[in-house]
Amino acid sequence: MRVSLLEVRDLVKHYPGKGGILAGRREKVRAVDGVSLSIARGETLGLVGESGCGKSTLGRLVVRLEEPTAGKIFFAGQETTGRTGRKLRELRRRFQIIFQDSSSSLNPRRTVGAIIEEPLANFGVVKGECRERVGELLELVGLEPGDASKYPHEFSGGQRQRINIARALALQPELVVCDEPVSSLDVSIRAQILNLLRELKRRFNLSYLFISHDLAAVSYLADRVAVMYLGQIVEVLPAEGLVSQARHPYTRALLQAVPEPDPQQRTGQKPVIRGEPPDPASPPPGCRFHPRCPEAREVCRQEEPVLKKVGKGRLVRCHLS
Amino acid sequence: MSWAPVLKVKNLSTYFYTRYGVIKAVNGASFTVAAGKTLGLVGESGCGKSVTALSILRLIEPPGRICSGEVWLNGCDLLKIPPRQLRQVRGREIALVFQDPLTSLNPVLTIGTQLAETIDSHEEISRAEARRRAVELLFRLGLPDPERLMRLYPFQLSGGMRQRVMVAMALALRPKVLIADEPTTALDVTVQAQILAELKRLQEELGMAIVLITHDLGVVAAMTDEVAVMYAGTIVEHGPVAEVFDRPAHPYTRALLRSVPRLGREELAPVEGQPPSLLNLPAHCAFLPRCLQAGAACRGEKPELREIGPGHAAACHRLFPWAG
Amino acid sequence: MSSSKNSGVGVAGYPAPVESAGQAGTVSHGLPGSALTRLGQDKLALLGLVIILAVVAVAVFAPYLAPNDPVKVDLAQRLAPPGAPYPLGTDHLGRCLLSRLIYGTRVSLATAALALSAIMLISIPLGTLAGYCGGRVDSLIMRVVDVLLAFPGLILALVIAGTLGPGLLNVMLALSLVWWVGYARVIRGMVLSVKEKEFVMAARACGTRELGIITRHILPNVLSPVIVLATLDMGKLILAISGLSFLGLGAQPPTPEWGGMLNDGRPYLQVAPQLMVYPGLCIMTVVLAFNLLGDGLRDALDPRGSTRISL
Secondary structure: OOOEEEEEEEEEEEEOOOOOOOOOOOOOEEEEEEEEEEEEOOOEEEEEOOOOOOHHHHHHHHOOOOOOOEEEEEEOOEEOOOOOHHHHHHHHOOEEEEOOOOOOOOOOOOOHHHHHHHHHHHOOOOHHHHHHHHHHHHHHOOOOHHHHHOOHHHOOHHHHHHHHHHHHHOOOOOEEEEEOOOOOOOHHHHHHHHHHHHHHHHHHOOEEEEEEOOHHHHHHHOOEEEEEEOOEEEEEEEHHHHHHHOOOHHHHHHHHHOOOOOHHHOOOOOOOOOOOOOOOOOOOOOOOOOOOOOOOOHHHHHOOOOOEEEEOOEEEOOOOO | OOOOEEEEEEEEEEEEEEOOEEEEEEEEEEEEEEOOOEEEEEOOOOOOHHHHHHHHOOOOOOOEEEEEEEEEEOOEEOOOOOHHHHHHHHHHOEEEEOOOHHHHOOOOOOHHHHHHHHHHHHOOOOHHHHHHHHHHHHHHOOOOOHHHHOOOOHHHOOHHHHHHHHHHHHHOOOOOEEEEEOOOOOOOHHHHHHHHHHHHHHHHHHOOEEEEEEOOHHHHHHHOOEEEEEEOOEEEEEEEHHHHHHOOOOHHHHHHHHOOOOOOOOOOOOOOOOOOOOOOOOOOOOOHHHOOOOOHHHHOOOOOOEEEEOOEEEOOHHHOOOOO | OOOHHHHHHHHHOOOHHHHHHHHHOOOOOOOHHHHHHHHHOOHHHHHHHHHHHHHHHHHHOHHHHOOOOOOOOOHHHOOOOOOOOOOOOEOOOOOEHHHHHHHHHHHHHHHHHHHHHHHHHHHHHHHHHHHHHOHHHHHHHHHHHHHHHOOOHHHHHHHHHHHHOOOHHHHHHHHHHHHHHHHHHHHHHHHHHHHOOHHHHHHHHOOOOHHHHHHHHHHHHHHHHHHHHHHHHHHHHHHHHHHHHHOOOOOOOOOOOHHHHHHHHHHHOOOOOHHHHHHHHHHHHHHHHHHHHHHHHHHHHOHHHHOOOOO
């Protein structure tokens, strides 16, 4: 068995609930509520879920942009939780993040060269070498070395995302967290970036934590897929078995809700689940999915299911499987 | 298929006169929608699909201007009728739903007030009657507890509920045509599926035509009868949805279909390059720089939309080697 | 052409050109270069700039421009009408009015500029600190700000200047102590919004130290609106300094200062109105020029003005 590069154990992140004197006391928001997962070297784990399920928070916890409330994160066998200052910085170069909004993740007042140089300079690469590396990185992501002198607003959304990728790869990280990297891009550009990410992964044996609400995009890049609902992982399964082997009712509902770009497959449009995810500040008792679950039974309303192994590399959090 | 078009758009052009030059956002778009049918208007951001929607209702603000074209509805050209009459048409005959329901709803008024206002601004009925109709509408859109909902403010609703309210508001006066501009783009897939299903159901009930503007080919496949593909302000392909998806004729349509990731598909073939700048559109086919099938004829005049099959048309020189 | 109800919507439906503006939020998108080009197209702002440059030139070259010594008293020529040695006439002590106005430019501009620098020196670090650190630091700084804001600014400045005693330096000090709070508050707000931007997070993720994040990522994105505010405030400061001088707290005789000159001319309003008219006009022109430039800068640095048009 391969060594896991990233290991997350019982990670919890609670935010103080909003609302002041007028709103009265409110429960804290349980953005991430006891998540455990691991990613092997060179592996891509897709993390899917609807907005507000905590997937982005989880991504930020992993690269230590947020402090977890509880739980542990291990990177290449070393615990990153609890590390601060220089000890954390040393590890930072080994894991990077790419954000969804390609324009707000680039400082509008700095040139592309300065943006990509920043991580290099942070870790003591000398000026002349920096410039050379920036050129190489720009070419790597399909831009011109001459683009280094331009400003982010001179590029289109897809090109800006390439710049983000170049910056993330500057320090030759082992793990890259991709937080919805293609969601704000146009269809034709989306495919370009997905292909680029895939090629870079093969070339540098990168591991990705690929966060997206787009199941098709996830299945295109990921080796394994983890499905999140209300701060918890409800199912983990190999990507190739996503369509055929999904067991959790939520995963199946998600799969059926994705409209296929094929008019022949139009299936009476009966949405499988109704309603919207409840407020993460007050998750329902029992199984968190039971109020929307078409198969919910009495036990689902009473007891909270645990994530249990149902096959090789497959985990499901459901009483019925 | 019954073919009585309710909405007919002919040669619509909308330009924006900015200090950087003229942005030709819509450049001679033509299409029709039949009663009870759905037309999907697909394209990437900046292709002019939203501007087309706004132009139909004459909602273009300076520096934008509708330069030419006709929009026929009920035997009158919406681009020519006086503003008074236009106000009657808006809402009653054609309604609009936008992508972001939060900015389209007034944050300081309750849902009930806004809905009732929409209804009684156009119809001579009492406030109580308007509210009763509003409750009924919300109920028909699958919103739970509509009575309570009427008393809530927009910020108290989730994104999906807000969008349903927007749809309810748009349908309040039973319009003949609904223009939905990316109505589910900001929503989660499970919520999207629900709203699309409600739309479909209400369309059957009310017999209205829908112009569904989206970039999501999956939504187009699931919802529409006809599809028009837009690129750089022009419609490059138009036809029955099954036909266009099965036998895409325009290279852009083909490339677009190949670049969508699908569950269980292994390879993606993206369209390389970027869409052209609308500031200085070339005289030739706008897709030429990204086209893999381009030939000598493509450097000539911009191709016209020509029929290539029953109800199926495309604007590409390569499809008509004998012409032009 | 469109109903007012939908007027906001027309913009939302506009295609890609405004896309980047929407995403940029409060962070200004323009680079100094492009902002200057846009400023160049704004005729009123250019007029303001030209006037300011001219006034600065007058201040710098005052000794060469002034026909007479501004403080030399010639009691024989008291309240002389405009004429040969005194182009604008003389004041109640027979001093050359034009020369005093010219030298007064120096005093007014320099005092306002110094006061503004002091304001920046206090407000930028404190505002940034409050916004960036948050928590107790933020509460502490903002409570001080709240307390100071609870008093009417000019009155408080008057009290401080009065306590410290008359003199230009004390007026500057008083104004700086009162004026920085507004800036600190604005800067804190902007820092708070920029701090949440993903490029700040990206910088942290790639190992940039906190100081680097503040200096390279946060401050550059906060400063351009501050520059606009400061330009607009230059006019207000000149006015305030003149006002305090008019009340006798600022420049002390015989230093020529516009506000002080207004005060000096007051008893002679009936016989020699030019004593008050000319300094008044000077103050008005300079204040107006700074306002024009400030408005122009605001438009030029507005992210919506600099959106990418190429699609």
